Each structure stands twice: as structure tokens, then as C-alpha cells.
Amino acid sequence: MSAVFEVKNLKRSFGGLVVTNDVSISMAPGDRVALIGPNGAGKTTFVNLVTGTIPPSSGEVRLGGETVTKVDAIGRVRRGLVRSFQVTRLFQDMTPAEHVGLAVLQRSGRAGRLFGSFLTMPDVMAEVSELLEKLGLAELAHRKVSEIAYGQQRLLEIAVALALKPKVLLLDEPAAGVPQSDTGRIEQALADLPKDLAVLMIEHDMDLVFRFAKRVIVLAAGTIIFDGLPADVTKDARVREAYLGSYAHASHVA
Amino acid sequence: MTVAMNNQTTLSRPRGGSFKRDLIGVIVIIVFAALGYVLFPDNLALLTRILAVALLVLSLDLVTGYCGVATLGHAALFGSGAYAAGILSAHYGINDPFLMTMGGIGAGAVAGLLCAVIMLRAHGLPQLVLSIALIYLFHEFANKASSWTGGSDGLAGIMPDAVFGIYEFDLYGHTAYFFGIALLLIVFVLLRILVRSPFGMLCRGIKEDPLRIRAMGASPNAALTKMYVISGAVAGTGGALSAISTQVVALDALSFTQSAEALVMLVLGGTGSLFGALAGTLIFMLFEDYVSAANPFHWLTMVGVLLIAVVLFAPKGIYGTAAAYFSRRREGSQ
Numbered sequence: 001m002s003a004v005f006e007v008k009n010l011k012r013s014f015g016g017l018v019v020t021n022d023v024s025i026s027m028a029p030g031d032r033v034a035l036i037g038p039n040g041a042g043k044t045t046f047v048n049l050v051t052g053t054i055p056p057s058s059g060e061v062r063l064g065g066e067t068v069t070k071v072d073a074i075g076r077v078r079r080g081l082v083r084s085f086q087v088t089r090l091f092q093d094m095t096p097a098e099h100v101g102l103a104v105l106q107r108s109g110r111a112g113r114l115f116g117s118f119l120t121m122p123d124v125m126a127e128v129s130e131l132l133e134k135l136g137l138a139e140l141a142h143r144k145v146s147e148i149a150y151g152q153q154r155l156l157e158i159a160v161a162l163a164l165k166p167k168v169l170l171l172d173e174p175a176a177g178v179p180q181s182d183t184g185r186i187e188q189a190l191a192d193l194p195k196d197l198a199v200l201m202i203e204h205d206m207d208l209v210f211r212f213a214k215r216v217i218v219l220a221a222g223t224i225i226f227d228g229l230p231a232d233v234t235k236d237a238r239v240r241e242a243y244l245g246s247y248a249h250a251s252h253v254a
Numbered sequence: 255m256t257v258a259m260n261n262q263t264t265l266s267r268p269r270g271g272s273f274k275r276d277l278i279g280v281i282v283i284i285v286f287a288a289l290g291y292v293l294f295p296d297n298l299a300l301l302t303r304i305l306a307v308a309l310l311v312l313s314l315d316l317v318t319g320y321c322g323v324a325t326l327g328h329a330a331l332f333g334s335g336a337y338a339a340g341i342l343s344a345h346y347g348i349n350d351p352f353l354m355t356m357g358g359i360g361a362g363a364v365a366g367l368l369c370a371v372i373m374l375r376a377h378g379l380p381q382l383v384l385s386i387a388l389i390y391l392f393h394e395f396a397n398k399a400s401s402w403t404g405g406s407d408g409l410a411g412i413m414p415d416a417v418f419g420i421y422e423f424d425l426y427g428h429t430a431y432f433f434g435i436a437l438l439l440i441v442f443v444l445l446r447i448l449v450r451s452p453f454g455m456l457c458r459g460i461k462e463d464p465l466r467i468r469a470m471g472a473s474p475n476a477a478l479t480k481m482y483v484i485s486g487a488v489a490g491t492g493g494a495l496s497a498i499s500t501q502v503v504a505l506d507a508l509s510f511t512q513s514a515e516a517l518v519m520l521v522l523g524g525t526g527s528l529f530g531a532l533a534g535t536l537i538f539m540l541f542e543d544y545v546s547a548a549n550p551f552h553w554l555t556m557v558g559v560l561l562i563a564v565v566l567f568a569p570k571g572i573y574g575t576a577a578a579y580f581s582r583r584r585e586g587s588q
Binding site for chain 1: 272448450451452453459468470471472477480484
């Protein structure tokens with residue numbers, strides 16, 4: 001299948017420090033890829049480069065066959081590249097229904113309307129209900145986000161991302177900070193993601209990575225050192241070295 | 255209180271009819287307007303001035319309360335509306351009060367666009383400084399363009415026609431007062447619709463987290479610019495009302511002091527709520543009027559003390575704190 005998302009020879013340096021060095025990734029619709037790497041491997045920079053938050057020094061980002069390297073962050077979202085945030089960034093005073101409603105309105109070009117309410121727009125409400133029910137948030141639809149549990153907020157992050165109908169979804173540690181008791185619900189949500197959606201998950205939790213991903217990419221010191229099946233990743237000498245090295249370094253510092 | 259009905263994906267509507275609250279708001283405004291008319295028949299000029307400033311504070315609430323843009327230059331929008339309405343009458347002989355109001359709305363909107371283009375390039379403190387620079391520039395421009403604005407002498411010669419050709423703008427200010435009430439009611443209802451609209455929701459999101467809004471594919475700056483234009487139209491309405499009712503426009507309509515006072519009134523009443531903006535204006539201006547008459551030497555001291563008390567003990571503003579208190583009690587009693 002043709003690639004829906006491609007990164008070609010992406011490079012970024014801050015001063016003399018190269019944080020992303022010649023990274024190339026290609027993903028097809030339906031792919032489930034996990035991006036892992038020790039701390040400081042350049043994962044955050046990679047996400048920022050891909051979403052258009054910072055420009056690359058060189059290289060190319062392609063989305064659905066179109067080169068979007070020069071397109072800004074907003075333009076990339078509109079073209080179907082959507083991200084979730086590692087720390088939930090939700091609007092504390094707004095309800096889950098409003099969050100998803102706003103995302104649906106924005107996607108359908110109606111977020112600038114000066115009158116009416118999404119609560120009375122049947123098509124928007126249908127989508128809002130469907131998404132909230134799918135993620136088990138229907139009961140909380142009209143509560144303020146500040147009143148709902150963190151695990152549910154993480155689910156809402158996913159709901160908002162899905163409401164934008166992405167082609168490529170970047171999940172930044174979707175289960176970070178969620179109590180053990182709630183991770184099952186999130187894993188279920190991840191398993192239920194649309195089949196044709198290409199998902200790139202950045203994650204630390206290796207259990208989650210192994211259950212979710214069909215393919216694992218390991219980033220270390222800004223370079224891809226492994227791209228292959230989850231079963232092979234732990235056997236790879238370079239990966240072990242990278243992680244061992246970082247742990248050795250960490251214990252040394254501590 | 256969400257019910258999923260037989261497999262159909264239907265969410266119940268949230269509690270509390272917003273239409274009911276609109277109606278209550280309109281009734282409260284009318285009741286206060288009637289009370290003012292009955293209790294202070296000789297002071298309608300002050301009450302009309304309160305209405306004009308209320309429009310300015312509502313307008314400020316749109317950008318500050320709903321969008322999180324702090325500005326100390328919002329009178330630029332108000333003053334532009336006042337001068338536009340005044341100049342239409344004094345220089346072009348367009349004396350129809352509705353046309354003058356339209357002129358004020360248009361000029362306010364243009365001033366809003368201009369301010370947005372400059373102010374939205376910065377955030378936080380630099381943005382606040384830009385707003386102060388803008389109000390000084392507007393003020394200085396009006397001062398220098400004295401052949402149009404009358405400069406520091408003020409713009410005189412404004413002679414609005416009778417409303418509908420029947421109700422003359424009389425010496426006692428009856429017509430001006432009712433004209434002002436009508437404008438405020440129309441603006442209030444339109445703004446209630448606006449803050450509930452998809453756009454209103456988008457702006458609330460921008461206030462909390464512009465980066466998140468960008469990640470949803472919307473441009474915060476485009477939305478804020480739009481809100482600034484709307485805000486300018488509202489402030490321009492207030493400016494036009496001021497020009498029509500007092501039949502003079504002075505430079506202080508475009509002043510830093512007027513801008514700062516508007517912000518004070520908004521904080522006093524409570525930001526992010528139309529009722530808060532109205533309450534703040536009413537309380538501040540009545541308090542100012544009463545205290546300055548009762549004790550002309552120390553009235554500023556008392557205004558200062560009131561402000562400190564509100565900010566320390568009711569940080570959400572007088573209306574905001576009262577509303578939070580009652581909603582807690584309502585939830586507690588359930």
C-alpha cells in the first residue's frame with residue numbers, strides 16, 4: 001500500500017548539536033508503529049519536526065503524497081496529521097461534549113459561526129455522542145473536564161483527536177500518568193482505533209508497546225537504530241546497548 | 255444525567271436552559287433601567303453615560319474576559335466610534351441617530367481590526383505595552399487632527415435628529431436614555447448568542463490553551479482578530495451613544511484613563527461574564543458618582559479601597575463571586 005506518511009532524511013540541529021540525524025520513516029494506512037528510545041533520544045524533537053512546530057534543518061515530511069515540510073502546524077492538522085499530548089492539554093472549564101463538539105465543528109469548517117450551538121446541530125451531536133460512547137465518556141458528557149478523572153481525560157484526548165478525522169495519528173505517551181486500574185480502558189481504546197488510520201505511538205511502557213505495535217522503531221541519539229518487528233527488538237544488540245548505555249549513564253549521574 | 259436511549263446514540267442536553275437565562279438578563283436590565291428612570295429622573299445624563307460605558311466594558315470583556323487578551327487601550331475602539339458618529343453629524347450633516355450609530359459601529363470595528371493586527375503580534379506584557387502605545391497614538395492623532403475632531407476643545411456641533419422623526423433628544427435626556435437602553439438590550443442579546451456560538455466556544459478554548467487550539471487545526475490569531483472586530487463594533491456602539499447623548503466628543507473618550515477604568519470595572523464585576531461586565535460598570539460608576547459628591551477630597555481613596563477589597567476578597571469580581579456562591583449553594587442543597 002502507498003505511504004500515507006513519510007519522513008525522508010529529516011535533520012535538525014540546535015547550534016552544533018544534532019538532535020535529529022537523517023531520520024526516515026514510512027507508514028501506510030492501518031500501520032501501528034511504536035517509536036521508543038531512551039531519554040534524550042530526540043523523540044520530542046522528532047514530534048515537533050513532524051507536526052511543524054519547529055522547522056527541520058533539512059529533509060522532508062510528506063503527508064498523503066503531498067510534501068508538507070513548508071506547511072505550518074495548523075495546515076498539517078487540516079491535512080490529517082493529528083497529535084495527542086503527553087500531558088493532557090484539555091480546557092478545564094469545558095465539558096467533554098464541548099471538546100469533541102469543537103473538534104467536529106473545526107473539522108467541518110463551522111468553528112467560526114457566530115450563532116447557534118453545536119448542541120442543536122444534529123449531525124455534530126451524532127458524532128459527539130458516537131465518539132464519547134465509544135470511549136465510555138457518555139455519562140460525563142456535560143461535566144467539566146476539571147471534575148473528571150485523569151484516565152478519562154486521557155480518553156478524551158483520544159476522542160478529540162479522532163473527531164478531527166486524522167489520516168495519521170501521533171499518540172504521545174497515551175497512558176502516561178494513568179493509574180494501573182485505568183490502563184485497560186485506554187488499551188481498549190487504542191485497539192479500537194479506526195482500521196485505516198496510521199498510528200505512530202511514542203511510548204515508554206514496553207508492555208503497552210508490545211501489545212499495541214506491529215512494528216517498533218528505536219531512536220537513539222537522534223538516529224534510528226532499529227526498525228522492525230516487536231519480537232526482534234529486544235534481541236537487537238544496538239538497542240540493548242543504547243538502553244543499557246543510558247541506564248548506566250543514569251546510574252552514574254545518580 | 256446522560257441517557258443513552260435504545261441503541262440510538264443520543265446525549266441528553268445539559269441542565270439549565272440558556273434561553274431562560276437570556277430572558278432573565280433582559281428582564282433584569284429592563285427592571286434596572288426602569289428603577290433608574292423612576293429613582294433618578296434628574297440624573298438621566300449619568301445613567302446614559304453608564305449605558306455607554308457599559309457597552310465599552312462589555313466590549314472589553316469579549317477580548318479580555320472571553321479571549322484572555324489583556325489590554326489597557328480599549329477606549330481606542332470606543333473613542334473611534336464616538337468621533338465617527340460625531341464627525342458624521344458635525345461635518346457631514348448626517349444627523350440620523352441610527353446612521354450615526356452605524357458610523358460608530360463601523361469605525362469601532364475598523365479600530366478593532368487595526369488594534370488586533372498590531373497587538374496580536376505579541377503576548378503577555380509586551381502585548382499590554384502595545385495596547386498602551388496604541389491608545390496614546392489614537393489620542394495624539396485625535397488631538398492633532400483638530401480640524402476634524404476639535405482637538406483639545408472637543409468636537410462640538412453634533413445635532414442628532416429626533417428618533418423616528420418623533421422623539422427629540424431633549425434637555426432632560428429622556429430620549430437619549432431610552433435610545434441607550436434599546437442599544438444595550440440589542441447588544442446584550444446578540445452577545446449572549448455570540449458567547450454560546452461555536453465561535454464563542456473556540457475563543458474560550460483559545461483563552462485556556464492557544465497551542466491546543468492550533469493542534470485542532472484552528473488559528474488562534476484569526477479568531478482573535480475576528481473577536482477584536484466584533485468587540486470594536488460593540489465599543490463603537492457605546493462611543494456613538496456617548497456622542498449622540500452628550501452631543502460633544504472630548505479627547506478623554508480616547509484616553510488611557512478611560513481604558514484603565516474600563517478594565518477596573520470589568521475586574522470589579524467579574525471577567526468572562528456579560529453580567530459581570532454590566533454589574534461592574536454599574537457599581538463602579540454609581541459608587542464613583544456617589545462618593546465623589548459625598549466627599550470630593552477623598553473619593554479616589556475610597557474607590558481605591560473598594561478595589562483592593564474586591565480583588566483580595568472576591569477575586570472573581572462581585573458578580574463572579576456571587577454567582578459562584580449561589581451555584582455552590584444550589585449544588586449543596588440537591
